[in-house]
Amino acid sequence: MPPPDRAAAHAAAQALGLPLSDGQADQLLGHLKLLQQWNAAYNLTAVRDPAAMWLQHVVDCMAAVPALTRALPSFCAGTTRPRVLDVGSGAGLPGVVWAVLLPQLDVTCIDTVGKKVAFIRQVSGALQLGNLQVRHARVEQLREPPFHLITSRAFASLADFTRLTLHLLAPQGRWLAMKGKAPTDELAELGWPATMFHVEPLAVPGLQAERCLVWLKNDTPTTPMAG
Structure with missing residues (x-):
């Protein structure tokens, strides 16, 4: 497969029904380029081929955006x-991708691994993503104002994911795994405490693998803790 370029970014966005400016396409490709550079030294992902990185990481995260956009209201x-919290963000997936595609969101990525946090900070600065922040901490110890959406891509089981982040979820908020x-x-x-809300099949253009989004909500009267 050829290395991804601006045309590939627009093709992926078109297949997903997403608006994408040339500037956003360049930001997504910039994220990928930095991931390739850092991966050589820090092993942020086991995927090495740029085209595979693009498909399995960037386009995979792009594919969730239509569902997210529909659900947010x-x-x-x-x-x-x-406010969106990406737990165990790793290489900024999906946090960086969503911050690029949905500038109306305030996205916070959190990870316990210093090199991953440093990478996301580098990406945020290089891509001039003013709506992206990063935290180096354990999520169960994080104390911040509540988040409307808490997401994860490869963090933990659903039980642990919801249990460790319950104190950060806004009263009407949702988890998205x-x-x-x-x-x-x-x-x-x-x-307890989460209740299944919806399991949504996800089609990733060009990727022949099963994907889904698991939406969860909290049905207990627990009041999330503000920072």
Whole structure:
């Protein structure tokens, strides 16, 4: 496969029904270029080929944006700048991609690994993403104002993901877990405090693999902790 370029970015966006400016395409490609450079020294991802990185990481995260855009008004009504937390963000996936494509969001990436946090900070500065922040911390110890959406792509089981982040979820907020196959066992073991809200199949253009989004909500009267 040829290395991704601006035309590839526009093709992926068109396949997903996403608006994409040339500037946004260049930011996505800039993220990929920095990931290639850092990966040579810091092993941020096991994927080495640029075309595979583009498809399995960037386009994979792009594919969730249409569903996210449709859902946001249902739990962010009256909010001008929804707050999103990307837990265990790693190489900024999906946090960086969503910050590029949805500039109306305030995105915070959190990770416990210093080199990953340093990478996301470098990306944020290089791509001039004023709506992207990063935290070097354990999420269960993070104390900040509540987030409207808390997401993860490769962080933990659904039970741990929701349990460790409950104190950060806004009263009407949602969790969104990006998964491969529908995590039947994880859903069966979920229990308190989260309740399954919706499992949404996800098609990633050019990727022949199962993907889904698991939407969760909190049905307990627990009040999230503000910072």
